[in-house]
Amino acid sequence: MQFASLSLALGALLLLPTSVSASGCNGTGKPTPDADGKYWIHSEHLKAGFVPYGAAISDLIINDQYGIPRDIVAGWDNATYYSIDEQHPNYGNVPGRYANRIKNSTFEIDGITYRVEPNENPTDEHPEGVNTLHGGPDGWGWRNFTVVSHTKNSITFSIVDPDGKEGFPGEVISYVTYTVTGWDWDISIVALSTTKKTPIMLTSHAYWNLDGFANNETSLAHNHTLHLPYSGQRVAVDNILIPTGEILANEKGSVNDFWSAPKPLGANITSPELEGNCGLGCTGYDNCYTVNRVGPYDWRTDGHVARVHSPWSGIQLDIYSDQDAFQVYSCTQQDGTLTLKRSQGLFDDERFPRTIPQYGCVVLEVQDYIDGINHPAWGRTEKQIFGPADGPYVLRATYRFSIHSTETS
Numbered sequence: 001m002q003f004a005s006l007s008l009a010l011g012a013l014l015l016l017p018t019s020v021s022a023s024g025c026n027g028t029g030k031p032t033p034d035a036d037g038k039y040w041i042h043s044e045h046l047k048a049g050f051v052p053y054g055a056a057i058s059d060l061i062i063n064d065q066y067g068i069p070r071d072i073v074a075g076w077d078n079a080t081y082y083s084i085d086e087q088h089p090n091y092g093n094v095p096g097r098y099a100n101r102i103k104n105s106t107f108e109i110d111g112i113t114y115r116v117e118p119n120e121n122p123t124d125e126h127p128e129g130v131n132t133l134h135g136g137p138d139g140w141g142w143r144n145f146t147v148v149s150h151t152k153n154s155i156t157f158s159i160v161d162p163d164g165k166e167g168f169p170g171e172v173i174s175y176v177t178y179t180v181t182g183w184d185w186d187i188s189i190v191a192l193s194t195t196k197k198t199p200i201m202l203t204s205h206a207y208w209n210l211d212g213f214a215n216n217e218t219s220l221a222h223n224h225t226l227h228l229p230y231s232g233q234r235v236a237v238d239n240i241l242i243p244t245g246e247i248l249a250n251e252k253g254s255v256n257d258f259w260s261a262p263k264p265l266g267a268n269i270t271s272p273e274l275e276g277n278c279g280l281g282c283t284g285y286d287n288c289y290t291v292n293r294v295g296p297y298d299w300r301t302d303g304h305v306a307r308v309h310s311p312w313s314g315i316q317l318d319i320y321s322d323q324d325a326f327q328v329y330s331c332t333q334q335d336g337t338l339t340l341k342r343s344q345g346l347f348d349d350e351r352f353p354r355t356i357p358q359y360g361c362v363v364l365e366v367q368d369y370i371d372g373i374n375h376p377a378w379g380r381t382e383k384q385i386f387g388p389a390d391g392p393y394v395l396r397a398t399y400r401f402s403i404h405s406t407e408t409s
């Protein structure tokens with residue numbers, strides 16, 4: 001006991017959060033967070049912090065091309081603040097049990113219509129909202145998961161989501177495992193529907209700025225190049241980002257063409273075609289791109305579904321995944337009210353406040369077709385509806401980092 005609190009105090013004193021949890025536990029086998037309530041894992045090249053709130057990644061630290069450590073995900077400084085913050089950007093979390101939007105907060109399974117809690121786009125008639133976003137007002141991203149295992153390079157969270165919670169039928173039990181090895185951050189999510197057929201679609205909702213929110217020339221991510229080699233199509237959405245049922249072609253040279261060649265996120269920012277691309281009055285990206293691969297393929301080796309690179313830091317991120325869609329959100333709603341962490345914005349320049357501006361980050365989500373439960377014609381039922389007689393829901397992804405002064409192909 002004394003030893004444990006001494007090493008905790010020492011860790012805090014030396015500002016070495018990573019040394020505290022090197023063994024992952026305090027001698028009792030119980031996982032132990034640092035003084036900020038964060039759990040750390042390490043590999044030779046990566047250090048990552050996590051909080052139980054939404055099973056969220058809170059920090060990812062990697063050296064840039066000059067050997068300077070950069071913390072490249074948005075988050076808060078301590079675990080406590082995740083529940084306090086009212087903006088709730090879903091920082092780094094696992095939105096559940098159904099990520100993104102559910103039209104009219106309803107869906108049908110085996111002829112039964114289910115109504116889930118709405119929490120977006122309130123109107124006079126529907127003050128709580130007209131649709132459900134990220135699993136409802138008390139979805140997984142608003143709850144503390146349990147830490148079930150924590151080693152030097154891996155952490156596993158679990159949640160038991162009761163029957164009827166947020167209106168969803170049946171109990172769901174989920175395990176989220178994050179592991180770092182060398183340059184790789186691996187995500188493995190498994191979810192089991194134990195009592196009734198229910199929708200399950202999950203993702204990792206991390207906000208990235210590959211310059212560690214520390215670029216001394218620009219606080220925007222416009223210069224990050226994005227390549228989505230398999231994404232020749234996207235899901236059409238209406239004014240409030242609800243899928244219409246149509247699947248659209250991303251014409252070559254159009255604002256949504258990220259497949260024909262890598263393109264800076266901000267390349268088309270002045271194009272009239274980008275206005276309304278992410279809903280009414282929104283210029284930018286909040287789009288579900290389909291990942292069109294023809295099987296059989298090995299998701300680990302047969303090509304990244306996305307590549308992002310920043311020339312300023314030289315940090316490149318290649319995302320490998322078994323998922324059939326990829327959501328890109330270019331931080332269109334950010335407006336400078338989210339503050340940076342202590343580990344970010346590490347330079348002295350009055351031009352840049354220590355906050356995240358519009359277009360200052362990008363969310364990259366490996367997932368399935370959004371609102372597939374309301375579009376049986378897309379054939380997503382087997383990937384999105386799970387009952388006790390079915391196998392588990394599984395999501396696998398590897399986020400592979402490398403350092404290049406220019407984007408490589």
Ligand SMILES: *[C@@H]1O[C@H](CO)[C@@H](O)[C@H](O)[C@H]1NC(C)=O
Nearest residue numbers: 001004005026028030031032
């Ligand atoms: C180890 O950590 C757990 C959970 O944080 C705590 O309940 C327990 O008292 C600690 N044990 C020792 C020996 O410090």
Ligand SMILES: *[C@@H]1O[C@H](CO)[C@@H](O)[C@H](O)[C@H]1NC(C)=O
Nearest residue numbers: 075076077078080081340341
């Ligand atoms: C916790 O984090 C928040 C947001 O990052 C910060 O404003 C606050 O000062 C932190 N509190 C402590 C005790 O470190």
Ligand SMILES: *[C@@H]1O[C@H](CO)[C@@H](O)[C@H](O)[C@H]1NC(C)=O
Nearest residue numbers: 037053079080083142143144
């Ligand atoms: C989650 O855990 C934190 C401590 O890390 C606590 O402050 C907070 O109240 C908890 N939030 C919820 C929603 O249980």
Ligand SMILES: *[C@@H]1O[C@H](CO)[C@@H](O)[C@H](O)[C@H]1NC(C)=O
Nearest residue numbers: 103104105106107113115116
């Ligand atoms: C929308 O949900 C309501 C129940 O809240 C239901 O009565 C109505 O039929 C639904 N509309 C559509 C188009 O599904």
Ligand SMILES: *[C@@H]1O[C@H](CO)[C@@H](O)[C@H](O)[C@H]1NC(C)=O
Nearest residue numbers: 066068215216217312347348
């Ligand atoms: C800006 O950052 C770069 C890369 O870290 C560094 O080489 C340069 O000296 C910095 N410029 C200023 C004015 O601080």
Ligand SMILES: *[C@@H]1O[C@H](CO)[C@@H](O)[C@H](O)[C@H]1NC(C)=O
Nearest residue numbers: 215217218222223224311312
């Ligand atoms: C954007 O990237 C180009 C090279 O691709 C570089 O010349 C330019 O300085 C970068 N601008 C900023 C603001 O980082």
Ligand SMILES: *[C@@H]1O[C@H](CO)[C@@H](O)[C@H](O)[C@H]1NC(C)=O
Nearest residue numbers: 253254255263267268271273
């Ligand atoms: C988008 O940007 C790319 C790269 O600069 C350019 O080739 C293309 O014409 C632009 N498209 C539109 C619609 O502005």
